[in-house]
Amino acid sequence: YQELTLQGFAVWIRLLVADEKELIGRQRIARMLGYSHSRSDSILRELKLKGYIQFIRGEKPAQPTKIIIKLRAILQGQTNFVNLTR
Numbered sequence: 001y002q003e004l005t006l007q008g009f010a011v012w013i014r015l016l017v018a019d020e021k022e023l024i025g026r027q028r029i030a031r032m033l034g035y036s037h038s039r040s041d042s043i044l045r046e047l048k049l050k051g052y053i054q055f056i057r058g059e060k061p062a063q064p065t066k067i068i069i070k071l072r073a074i075l076q077g078q079t080n081f082v083n084l085t086r
Contacts, residue, residue: 008046015053015069025064 004012011033015023022032030040044067047053056066 003050004052005043005046007043008050011040011043012047012052013073015047015067016072023067023069028064029067 014033015029018032022028026041026044027037029044030037033040033043035043044053044055048055052069052071054068054070056068058064058066
């Protein structure tokens with residue numbers, strides 16, 4: 001997991017356990033993460049550029065952006081070894 005910053009990794013893990021409703025709207029996501037809107041956007045941009053998440057914009061201008069998680073962590077076995085899967 002050297003690919004992500006510490007904040008990027010923490011945000012990615014938080015997004016993995018979030019409800020689908022929580023992944024709609026950048027302001028809502030920033031509040032959920034406890035970051036300012038601009039800091040949240042920069043971390044989400046990092047995750048997007050590295051292929052961990054994808055943004056889906058609303059069809060209309062008033063509709064909020066949705067986040068789709070493209071790369072998930074899967075815990076396996078008693079050693080809690082983490083594998084990544086697409």
